[in-house]
Amino acid sequence: MKKGGKIALVGRNGSGKSTLVKLMLRLYDPTEGRITLDGEDIRNISPKKYRSMFGIVFQECRCFRCRSPKMSSCARCVKATRRLLQRR
Numbered sequence: 001m002k003k004g005g006k007i008a009l010v011g012r013n014g015s016g017k018s019t020l021v022k023l024m025l026r027l028y029d030p031t032e033g034r035i036t037l038d039g040e041d042i043r044n045i046s047p048k049k050y051r052s053m054f055g056i057v058f059q060e061c062r063c064f065r066c067r068s069p070k071m072s073s074c075a076r077c078v079k080a081t082r083r084l085l086q087r088r
Helices: 017-024 047-051 073-087
Strands: none
Touching: none
16 A cells, blocks of 8 residues: 555445454454555554545444533544545
């Protein structure tokens, strides 16, 4: 993958797309092998620093009415999606 590039994971149900994303974001570590970034094992990078390098756009972002939209996770999702679209 090139710096600043975009990728899409496409496949049938159960093909491992979600598992791959979870591994890439270090939500859990692989039981075998390793994942590297510029040749460095991602387990050697702090999770906070490592995860700050990624952006995710979910397939579905559903909003619900709430009393304080500025604080809602939906508002954050909408803002993040708008920022990503503006970069294009």
